[in-house]
Amino acid sequence: MPKSQSQSQEIKYEEQNTMTPLNTPPVILYHYPYSPYARRVVWYLRLRGISYMQCLQPPTLPRPDLSTHLALAYRRIPLLAVGRDLYLDTRLILHKLEALWPESHTSLGMSPSLPDPLPRDNLPRDQGVAHTEKQKQAPLGAPPGTDALALQRLLSVLTTSTDLFFRAAALLPAETLPLLRDPKFQRDRRDFFGGGGSSTTDGQDARGVVVDDSSSASPGKEEDQSRAFEAAATKAEALREIHDVMSFLEDTLLADGRAWILSSPGSSPSSSPDNDTSHPTLADIEAIWIIHWLLGLPGALYDPAYIHRGRFPRVYAWVDRFQAAVTRARENVTVRDISGEEAGGILKGLNRNDIPMDTDADTDTGPGTAYWEPEPTIDETDPLVKIYGLQKGTPIEVWPTDSGVRHRDRGRLVGIGSEEVVWETEAGVRVHAPRHGFRVGLWREASL
Template structure:
C-alpha cells in the first residue's frame, strides 16, 4: 500500500473541514502517499473513539504507523520530521531566499497562534448558521460549550467581514516588498499553506462565496489576491501530481492498518521531569489531555512520553492499543482522576 519501508499514513477527515483541507494540502505538497477515512461532521465518531480509544473530537487526525497525531500544528511538524526533504519529500520549511535559515520556529508559532486560532476563527463568523440543521447546531453547541444562536451569529457577519478586511490589509503590507511567499522563502512554507487555506475555504464554500468575492478585491489588495492565486495553483498542481497515491478505506480497515504497524521510537521525546513536576504527572500514570479553548473532550490514557513539544499517551479500543500524540501548547495535561469529564 505504501512503497518501500515507509510507515502507512492514515488521514481521518471530512471533506468540508477547513483544517482537513489544510492537512490534505500539506500531504500533497510533501508528496506523502496515504489513505483516507471519511468521518462524519458531528459526533459520534466510533472509528476513533471505539476502535482506537481516542475521544478527541477535532478533525483531522493523522496516523503514522501505530502512532496517532492530533492537531494540525503537531501533524505538520511530525510529517516534516518523519518524511524529510533529504529523503525526497517536499518541505514545509524551505530556506529564505538568499539564506541558509528556515525560520521554522517562528513559522510554527505564526501558524499555530495566528492562522488557525485567529484568522480561522474570524472566518467562521461567515458560516450560514441559520441554514444548518438542528443536529449540527447541537453538536457545535457542545463544541463551543455554549448555546449557538443562529440569529446572533448572523448579526456578527458584518463585524467578521470588517476584521477579515483588516487581516487582508496586514497580508498586503507583508507582500508590499514584492516577495513571492509570506516569509520570503524559496517555495511556499507552512505559513503560506496555513493562511491560504482560510481564504481558499471562503472562496470555495458556496454560502460564503459572496463575502469572499466582496473581500478579495484585487483593486484593494492586489498583492494578496495574486498570492492567493499562486498558492491555489501550487496546491492544485501538487494534488494533481500525486492523486494516484491516495485511497479511501473504511474505519475498520484503517484500524487494522494502524494496529498492525510498528510504534515510533519514543526515546527522542523522552520524559521532561521538570515539565512533569509542573503538571503534576508521572510516567505510566493515567492522564487526560484536553484542548484548552473549544472541543474540550478529554482523551484519557497511560502517559508514555512528555517534552516541551508534545505529550504521548497510550489508548486502547476494540482494535487494539495505539499511541496518541498531542501538542503541549494549547492543551491541558493532568491526572485523569482530577479531569473534568
C-alpha cells in the first residue's frame, strides 16, 4: 500500500532529523495549571522526559501573550510550541510529539527496561532547557499497525471527540469552586461555547457551564424549583455517563488485573503505586484524563453510593498508579517560567540576545530558533484545495467547530493536507491546527 504524503514526510523527517541533545529545539507550553486538557500534555512531557518552558495564561480572556505577541485569536488551552512551530489542540500536539520526537521504536511500558534519569545538576543545557540521552524516554504510543494502536485511537475518540468532557463539566461542584460563580468567568465560558443562545432552563449552558441570569427578571418560587429539578437531572445524566465509562474500563480493559491499558494480560501491578516500576502509555493518558480530573475534585462524583472504590476497585487503583507515575516523572524534567514576550521572540526566530529574558539562567546568544518541521506542502488532491484554489500564500481563516468558534485566525497558507492545516500569522508565527474539528475558509478581506 503506498504511503500517504503526510506519512512520507514523517518518515523522511525521522530518518534525517533524529534529535540529539545538541539540536533539540526549545519547547514552550502555553497553559494554566488546572486545565484538564493541559494536563494531558504535561503528563506526556514528564513521562517522555522532555523538559520545557511554560508561559502561564489566565483562565479567561484576554490573553495578550497570544493575541499581541503571536497575532493569534485562538482561545483554547493548551498550545505547544516546538522551535518556531506552534501547535493547537492536544490531539495534534500529542500526535506530533509521538511522530517527530522519537528515541526508539519501542513503546514505553512495553519495553523491558529504561535507564534512570541523570541527576539534574549534571544535565547539559540547550535553549534554556535541560536534556540528556538518558533523560529521554521512548515514545508513549502503541506500535504502528497493531491492535494496540487501534485501541489507543478509539480511546482518544471516546474522550476527545464526543461530548464526554462536556458531560463531565456539568458535574463541577459550584459550591466548592467559587470560580464557577464568577460573572466574568461565566461570560467568558458563554463566549467559549458559542454565546448566550445555548442557554438551557437548568441555569447551565448546553455544555454544563453555569449561566449568570442576574440581568433577567427575578424568577418566582415555582420557576426556581423547576430550574433546580432540571439542574439535578442534568447532573444525574452526566453522572450516569461517567459511571458507564468507568464500568467499561473496570469490566473490560482492566478486568484481568493489568497495570496499564496496554500491559500484557495478567501483568499484576505492584501492591504499592509508589513502588510500581512499570510505565503508563499514551493509551492511559487518552483513557484516564477525564476520570482523573473528576476524582480530584471533591464533590464532583457526588453520589458515593453510585460511584465508589468498592464498585470500581481496578479503576481507582489505576488512577492511583497513574498519579504516582506522573509524580515520579516530574523529576525527569526541568520546567522554567517565561514571559509572553520571551516566548513570542523564540517563535519569531529572534536571536537569543534580542529576546528579553525573565532570568539570567539558561541564556544563549546563539542563532535564532529554527523551525521544527520542514515546510509542509499543499495537497492538490484535497477537495477543499480544489474548491478554493488554495496555494501557498493564499489568505485563509481557520477556526474550531465545537468551542471557541467566534475566534477565527487569519493568515497566509503555508501547507494543508488530510491531517493538518498550517498558516503564518501577521506576526510571522507558523501555526498548525488539525483538520478534524477545525474549518478552513478563504479570508476575503485580507490585508496582510
